[in-house]
Amino acid sequence: MNTPEFTNLEQAAVLARELDQADPLGGWRERFHIPRDDRGGEQAYFCGNSLGLQPKATRAALEADLNMWAEQAVEGHFAGPHPWMPAHEFLREPLARLVGAKPHEVVAMNSLTVNLHLMMVSFYRPEGVRRKILIEAGAFPSDRHATWSQVIFHGGDPEHDLIELAPDPDSGLLDDRRVIEAIEAHAGELALVLLPGVQYRTGQLFDIAGITATARRHGVPIGWDLAHAAGNVPLRLHEWDCDFAAWCHYKYCNSGPGAVAGCFVHERHGRVTDLRKLPRFAGWWGHDAGSRFRMGPEFHATPGADAWQLSNPPILALTPVRVATEMFAEAGMDALREKSEKMTGFLEAMVRRLLAEHVQIITPADPARRGCQLSLRITHPEHSGREVFEYLTGQGIVGDWREPDVIRVAPVPMYSRYDDCLRLVRALMDSL
Missing domain, CATH: 3.40.640.10 (Type I PLP-dependent aspartate aminotransferase-like (Major domain))
Structure with a gap:
């Protein structure tokens, strides 16, 4: 991905807004439940590599099965658009x-x-x-x-x-x-x-x-x-x-x-x-x-x-x-992969350009050698990776921690936004 040049967070914020507005898969986010943080706002959720978010259609599909069980009992094995057999x-x-x-x-x-x-x-x-x-x-x-x-x-x-x-x-x-x-x-x-x-x-x-x-x-x-x-x-x-x-x-x-x-x-x-x-x-x-x-x-x-x-x-x-x-x-896996490479590349570019002194990316830089996950190692002399991870969590930014020293973040193309990536980088800069 050729990410447009930016040298500071303000320029990155403008780019994130433009990328979200032009995102052909942007509407898919509305088909998921987005968890809320302690302040009532939407979380920046980067933990799909551990547990993906719930599609809104799942509840209705499960209720249809429960209703079939209640109303048809054993005949549910053969009835309806999705019989159990x-x-x-x-x-x-x-x-x-x-x-x-x-x-x-x-x-x-x-x-x-x-x-x-x-x-x-x-x-x-x-x-x-x-x-x-x-x-x-x-x-x-x-x-x-x-x-x-x-x-x-x-x-x-x-x-x-x-x-x-x-x-x-x-x-x-x-x-x-x-x-x-x-x-x-x-x-x-x-x-x-x-x-x-x-x-x-x-x-x-x-x-x-x-x-x-x-x-x-x-x-x-x-x-x-x-x-x-x-x-x-x-x-x-x-x-x-x-x-x-x-x-x-x-x-x-x-x-x-x-x-x-x-x-x-x-x-x-x-x-x-x-x-x-x-x-x-x-x-x-x-x-x-x-x-x-x-x-x-x-x-x-x-x-x-x-x-x-x-x-x-x-x-x-x-x-x-x-x-x-x-x-x-x-959605199509090809379209999802295209956005994944672009969005993860944007996040990578922000980390390398704005946080290189204190954050190391251990995931391969070549998009062909990675998925959407970036694994981050904190190299700041006064702040441990665990401290930074806990700070992010307190800001409603959900990644996950893997011992001994890795913060994993995964911008998932079906429901993540470029603005979520910006929010993560801003919080990393604040914490360091």
């Missing part, structure tokens, strides 16, 4: 567009870590010398816990069978080339590669396509945790040939706390319905839909990602996901 099917198209997949390659189910474990049942199959899992050092704790416990479950030793790639000690970033080189160096002993699409602490976007191509070339299964990528950056999971991916919907996808998660399984695996050839845990909702209710004892897997389902979906939890993903389909 095929509820997960209504998400196929919008989910597929969200992550760049074919509709039969995606399914909404469970939570993120549960889905990672279910995927590893199928794709982490240590045998012979190929027993190791490659992850990043400093991975989100749940990913590390999941891989660590899977190694133990399969009789391995995490000290030996878990390869953790450490980031550069100065930048805190893990270069894509180092990941590719590590896969090439350890290919003969790797049983799985599991990495984040966007690193939760630094906001770094990995080269999913290039890393996946390397793993596939060496016959190593590869999966992606897209918790901070889904709804944040454009994805092409089918085209990139990923084996599997999992993500949550409560961050950038605005589907509510603990929302039902999403899962991708490439169609080449979805075609394999024989569990002896591709093991998986089985449950009745993964059974072929045509014979599911014959209630027979044998399991016949349905084709596609649906086969990894265990139970029928929780309707009241699935409905907010349907509402939110339909909003993404309407």
